[in-house]
Amino acid sequence: MSEELPQQLSEGRRSATAASLADGEWHRLHRASPLLKGGIALIAILGVVITNMRERLIQAFVPQYTEGGDPVDFVFEGGLVGWALLAVAIVLVALLIGFWASWRMHTFRITEEVVEVRSGIVFRTHRRARLDRIQGINIARPFIPRLFGAARLEISQAGQDANVQLAYLGSTAADELRREILRLASGTREQREARIADASGGSLLETRVGEFLAPELDPDEAPPESIVRIGIGRLIGSVLLSTSTLVLIGGAVAIIVVVITTDEWGFLFGLVPAVIGFGSYWIQRFTRTLRYSIAGTRDGVRVGYGLLSTTNETLPPGRIHSVVVDQPLLWRAAGWWEIKVNRASQATAQNASAAVANTTILPVGDHQDVMNVLRLLLPDLTDLDSVRLIEAGMAPHGRSGDGFVNSPRRAAWLRWFSWRRNGFAVTMDAFFLRRGAVWRELVIVPAPRVQSTSIEQGPLGRMTRLATVHLHTVAGPITARLGAVDVDAASAFFAETAGLLVDAAARDRSHRWGASDSSAESDTDSPVTPMSSADSAATPAEAHVEPRREEGPGL
Amino acid sequence: MTTHLDPPGIQWRRVSSKYIAAELLSGVLFWGVVIAVALVLYLLVDVEWAIWVVWGALAFLVLGAIFTARQVRAYGYQLRDDDLVVRRGIMFLRVVSVPYGRMQLVDINRGPLMRWLGLSELKFVTAAAASAVVIPGLPEFEAEALRDRLVELAESRRAGL
Structure with a gap:
């Protein structure tokens, strides 16, 4: 790989088509990127600092100037107009050069195998990510960049903050680039029909407005209608009936009791920060969930959120490590559920604004919505048996013959309320864990994603002949662990699972989800071919030298 | 030692019995330091409750010693x-x-x-x-x-x- 940049680099702007951005050459981002990434904030902060510390700054640099009078007058009277203008000009030019340099040094390229980003002026970073290991591609449009018609493309990989960011690209270029990257990653050999960019001759303003109001889901790629619609009433209801409301009410009751018993009205002020805190949480959750949409595309599920700042993310097949369908207590009357997932890409708290690891897939939905979303998330589980298991998993009680292996009666010692619901079911493709009576949960773990499994028993379990089974997946909001299972059932589960995991991993082809069977064979990356073992023992360094080689399956 | 949680037909390979000594030794080292500090506090600084720490640490040490061998063999x-x-x-x-x-x-x-x-x-x-x-x-x-x-x-x- 040569360090020389070609003289003529195309920019990630609206004019550049995606095909030319994903052609394996180095490209630059949108020209306004440094400004959008923090330049505006920097200038605003500088302005605030200068206005607040005007007197002191002037004292520091121009000691002759004495207090009183307007500095502008001083400048005029002293004949210093030229110097003042020069200083301002120097600062501006320095800023512009800095922005220009950071824009110029920030390049990316997308080849058949990897996506690479180089950035930084003094501290250079170079990040390279394999395409078949993509965990999801997110397009975020924060409010101000959105006004400028720019979008941030985030390619998440497995690991903490292991994402490749392209900030910023032109809005349409980002959409097309995502489609192109997903095509390359999917392993489809045939070129998909390139969409003819609508070269409408409208004014700049018209295209901006068009982009701003454009639906979150590209109508050409996804069915235009989201399969779930969250009405404003349901959204408000779901936020107000959340568990945090219970906590707030509990706190309020406690404080009122304290006030009444001690007659100290001052305690009431303790409520103020709590109300402010919960209020902002509610509003944040509310605005985030506005304009929620979810739809299936050829390259996975696409989930969109947000009113002013929007994000929408495509999760390719096989990137969801476990799914939970749960129902907080207060939602039961309304029959609402939420769906969360475990994903291999995680964001730390500092980087949470990047909204990478978005684990809530369905913020609130009724029974039918849940079934629709699950069909998208887990396309393997659409057969009648699986659907029946999902239905049984959401039922209030377990019954004999519902497909689940339920806990025995003696489990009531350990699971006072939920022993009737506590149970598991196993199919060829997935594990189902049903638990919780107050907070009902159904955990579904696709078999190819389970890393390992364990069975545990403590002293209490020994006394009651119960055990705990645990399916280990990547970290996330879900722990696929089921306690108080009959010890013989648990042993049988453990024995069966060990074989099932190996088979499921061998059958799994989702790392190149678009590759047809014939091309998958020619890829020589079958996960169970011992022949390739010598080859694939390559160290990462070797893989860098020769990025074209097909390695083992992706994440 | 085989219990009914073990998968059927399994032949466990055990870890080295020297590991028992290692575990015992590290237990003695840890609790020894605790006991020494507590004794210093009790005898020289006159901290009354430190003697209870000594007894507690001794109890943990003895309990640990009893269970270590079985734990390692498990x-x-x-x-x-x-x-x-x-x-x-x-x-x-x-x-x-x-x-x-x-x-x-x-x-x-x-x-x-x-x-x-x-x-x-x-x-x-x-x-x-x-x-x-x-x-x-x-x-x-x-x-x-x-x-x-x-x-x-x-x-x-x-x-x-």
Whole structure:
């Protein structure tokens, strides 16, 4: 790989088509990127600092100037107009050069195998990510960049903050680039029909407005209608009936009791920060969930959120490590559920604004919505048996013959309320864990994603002949662990699972989800071919030298 | 020791009995320091309650010594056709099965005490933190042979995440 940049680099702007951005050459981002990434904030902060510390700054640099009078007058009277203008000009030019340099040094390229980003002026970073290991591609449009018609493309990989960011690209270029990257990653050999960019001759303003109001889901790629619609009433209801409301009410009751018993009205002020805190949480959750949409595309599920700042993310097949369908207590009357997932890409708290690891897939939905979303998330589980298991998993009680292996009666010692619901079911493709009576949960773990499994028993379990089974997946909001299972059932589960995991991993082809069977064979990356073992023992360094080689399956 | 949680037909390979000595020694070192500090406090600084710390530490030391041998003998592992099975614990029993293809890396750790006794700890890391597959107290050569064998098996059965 040569360090020389070609003289003529195309920019990630609206004019550049995606095909030319994903052609394996180095490209630059949108020209306004440094400004959008923090330049505006920097200038605003500088302005605030200068206005607040005007007197002191002037004292520091121009000691002759004495207090009183307007500095502008001083400048005029002293004949210093030229110097003042020069200083301002120097600062501006320095800023512009800095922005220009950071824009110029920030390049990316997308080849058949990897996506690479180089950035930084003094501290250079170079990040390279394999395409078949993509965990999801997110397009975020924060409010101000959105006004400028720019979008941030985030390619998440497995690991903490292991994402490749392209900030910023032109809005349409980002959409097309995502489609192109997903095509390359999917392993489809045939070129998909390139969409003819609508070269409408409208004014700049018209295209901006068009982009701003454009639906979150590209109508050409996804069915235009989201399969779930969250009405404003349901959204408000779901936020107000959340568990945090219970906590707030509990706190309020406690404080009122304290006030009444001690007659100290001052305690009431303790409520103020709590109300402010919960209020902002509610509003944040509310605005985030506005304009929620979810739809299936050829390259996975696409989930969109947000009113002013929007994000929408495509999760390719096989990137969801476990799914939970749960129902907080207060939602039961309304029959609402939420769906969360475990994903291999995680964001730390500092980087949470990047909204990478978005684990809530369905913020609130009724029974039918849940079934629709699950069909998208887990396309393997659409057969009648699986659907029946999902239905049984959401039922209030377990019954004999519902497909689940339920806990025995003696489990009531350990699971006072939920022993009737506590149970598991196993199919060829997935594990189902049903638990919780107050907070009902159904955990579904696709078999190819389970890393390992364990069975545990403590002293209490020994006394009651119960055990705990645990399916280990990547970290996330879900722990696929089921306690108080009959010890013989648990042993049988453990024995069966060990074989099932190996088979499921061998059958799994989702790392190149678009590759047809014939091309998958020619890829020589079958996960169970011992022949390739010598080859694939390559160290990462070797893989860098020769990025074209097909390695083992992706994440 | 076989209990009914063990998979049928399994032949556990045990860890070195030298590991009992290592565990005992590290227990004695830890509680010895606690007892020494508490005794100093009690005898020289006249802190009344420090004597209870001494008794407590002694009790822990004795209890630990009683259970250590059984605990170490409760560790077991076996390489089956497609997965590694590891068990541990008497009071809190845990058996974990991890397919070879799920390996991300294998660690071998050696503390100063363990190095002196010629022992190593082998850690099989998967993408799930919950897996926690650790086999302590293996003789050095055995740990290294096991590591190479595991890497070899993992390569022939590669699986994704």
